[in-house]
Amino acid sequence: SPVNMQDSAKSSTEKKREPISQPLVSHIYTADPSAHVFNGCIYVYPSHDTATGTPENDNGDHFNMMDYHILSMDSIGGKVTDHGIALHIKDIPWAGRQLWAPDAAFANNTYYLYFPVKDKKDVFHIGVATSNKPEGPFVAEKEPVKGSYSIDPCVFKDDDGSYYMYFGGIWGGQLQRWNDNKYDSAAGLRKGDELAVLPRVAKLSKDMKHLDGNVKEIKIVDKNGNLFKEKDNDKRFFEASWLHKYKGKYYFSYSTGDTHFICYATGDSPYGPFTYQGVILKPVEGWTNHHSIIEFKGKWYLFYHDVQLSGKTHLRNVKVTELKYNDDGSIQTIDAYK
Numbered sequence: 001s002p003v004n005m006q007d008s009a010k011s012s013t014e015k016k017r018e019p020i021s022q023p024l025v026s027h028i029y030t031a032d033p034s035a036h037v038f039n040g041c042i043y044v045y046p047s048h049d050t051a052t053g054t055p056e057n058d059n060g061d062h063f064n065m066m067d068y069h070i071l072s073m074d075s076i077g078g079k080v081t082d083h084g085i086a087l088h089i090k091d092i093p094w095a096g097r098q099l100w101a102p103d104a105a106f107a108n109n110t111y112y113l114y115f116p117v118k119d120k121k122d123v124f125h126i127g128v129a130t131s132n133k134p135e136g137p138f139v140a141e142k143e144p145v146k147g148s149y150s151i152d153p154c155v156f157k158d159d160d161g162s163y164y165m166y167f168g169g170i171w172g173g174q175l176q177r178w179n180d181n182k183y184d185s186a187a188g189l190r191k192g193d194e195l196a197v198l199p200r201v202a203k204l205s206k207d208m209k210h211l212d213g214n215v216k217e218i219k220i221v222d223k224n225g226n227l228f229k230e231k232d233n234d235k236r237f238f239e240a241s242w243l244h245k246y247k248g249k250y251y252f253s254y255s256t257g258d259t260h261f262i263c264y265a266t267g268d269s270p271y272g273p274f275t276y277q278g279v280i281l282k283p284v285e286g287w288t289n290h291h292s293i294i295e296f297k298g299k300w301y302l303f304y305h306d307v308q309l310s311g312k313t314h315l316r317n318v319k320v321t322e323l324k325y326n327d328d329g330s331i332q333t334i335d336a337y338k
């Protein structure tokens with residue numbers, strides 16, 4: 001499959017290089033780190049990769065995760081605490097399989113964990129669970145967030161106190177099957193000259209458990225204002241949305257999936273459009289590339305993962321490194337290997 005070809009092609013060239021950062025933890029496999037600062041500490045909400053023996057395919061069936069563990073640390077480079085199981089798939093009434101990349105938010109004196117999982121008909125939706133502590137344990141709502149679909153939620157709080165959920169992922173993340181917010185199990189991947197599938201955003205309601213209004217597509221355009229085509233797969237959206245704000249601008253970053261870049265686009269509204277600016281993180285070891293960006297004590301950090309501990313695409317480990325801006329607000333490209 002293309003997955004296996006990419007993997008072997010990448011590993012032969014990249015294995016000799018030295019990583020710039022070490023895994024945050026090595027007693028479990030972790031991936032897709034969504035980092036937040038709560039109560040002056042950094043909390044990381046990752047996927048918990050496990051070796052379930054599910055065979056590898058282009059749908060990502062080998063990412064067959066069962067629970068979440070939340071990590072925390074007082075400082076970058078400081079001791080990392082694993083708070084144990086925060087939510088297990090058996091405690092999500094509507095879940096079928098595959099707990100993928102989560103995110104978290106704090107509002108209403110409550111911590112909210114947002115998670116993608118396939119329902120019992122094998123269709124991805126996004127669920128929400130609550131806790132009075134950032135590390136959980138979390139209690140899941142009985143149904144998915146109504147109107148949500150696909151994978152990789154990112155919940156962003158704007159300066160005016162509004163929350164937005166960004167989401168979506170193509171291929172195994174099923175976003176190509178959703179057009180006009182309706183599901184069509186037969187809808188296939190876009191062809192090279194067709195416009196690429198776009199990520200989605202919806203405002204969250206005050207209770208943080210519902211979408212406030214319709215899900216909208218997010219336009220990512222080039223410097224001439226043109227949308228990317230599927231064949232522009234080194235720039236078009238694949239999965240792993242993240243939204244942060246820097247000096248009043250909205251930065252939407254994402255993975256290009258089959259070309260393995262984390263890149264970013266900027267705009268003046270949380271709904272976009274966002275203009276493509278460049279690469280934040282070059283391909284890492286392993287097929288997937290997934291990140292988050294936070295400010296902590298006056299510096300900016302990129303959380304990401306690779307497969308340093310296992311050498312296997314579905315058994316990843318989360319890492320962190322500093323992220324730097326140029327004077328014009330552009331982000332300096334990071335190579336995770338020397």
Ligand code: FUB
Nearest residue numbers: 047063100101239288290
């Ligand atoms: O971890 C499972 C999936 O792999 C995530 O949801 C994607 O972003 C990719 O990292």
